[in-house]
Amino acid sequence: MSNAQATAAEWPLWEVFIRSKAGLDHKHCGSLHASDAAMAIQLARDVYTRRQEGTSIWVVRSDQIVASDPGQKGMYFDPMEDKVYRHPTFYALPKAVDHM
């Protein structure tokens, strides 16, 4: 079997997101191969929540994720470097406002 055929015969790749406890958001924790969504959820349970890491699982086909272009990293993200004023820490809070 050629490499291309071997890849085609493999189960598709899924990205796994785990919520560690109620109220927190799902975090990306890894990926796995599974033939469909139901199997991906089951295998994610076995592979990624063995040490009580989770209370909820999301899976999504890796090929369904649209990502920004690494080649455009400079253009996309560097201009924000000198714009610290966008952080709210610059504003003095009135004393009456506690616990921000």
Next chain:
Amino acid sequence: MQASIQVTAEPRVRYVLRLADNCLMLAQRLGEWCGHAPVLEEDIALTNVALDLVGQSRALLTHAGQLEGCGHDEDQLAFLRDERDYLNLTLVELPNSPQGARTGRGDFAFTVLRNFAMATLFKLLWQRLLLSSDAELAAIAGKALKESRYHQQHSGDWVVRLGDGTAESSRRMQEALAQMWPYVAEMFENDAVDEHAQQTGLGPRWGDVRADWMAEVTGVLEAAGLEVPKATAFRSTGKVGRHSEHMGFILAEMQYLQRAFPGGVW
């Protein structure tokens, strides 16, 4: 070399040992898949099931030792009994590939079918054992029930996928089912141990879960497009201590360390 321990024939102890030994021997067989399963993800899943079963057998063996009152702990009961004192079904001591036992290679079809058959049995027993007159056994059942529910779902999912998969996977599943089915009948053969458990409220006679087991298992087999084999007159006798030719080999592997290095711990 460490000599064998002798275990009481008291029915309530034997009832708990039956549960424990089925967990223990199935765990040992599943452990053989570690590093050899068809895909990495399923390798981890099978080992998770094995470890759940080890945990269940540890709790049950410890409790059996307490009921017996002769000072036997979980390790002594797991590793120092003679073959005839193990009370597991013959089904769980069979190699992962009964036909290819000598090749040492497991048959995934047989593995998922056996896991499904046993998980269904365990689930139905734990459900009833929640009401056991023995508070400790009821507590063990409460914890184990969640685990067995997942084992049943995971293995049942494979039964349907492979039974209802390709012509090749369907053929292999039907063959594995034919190998397994004669050993199923033993699950539901009641004896004095079952009668005693029922009368004292310790737990159900195993035969009493037969109807539910058949309904759940045949439902999944139908969904998988597999034909339920005909019942035969063959009866295996593992749960009264008369085992198959495979039992001596698996016990030799399990017991070697404790026999050679008595009391050895991690």
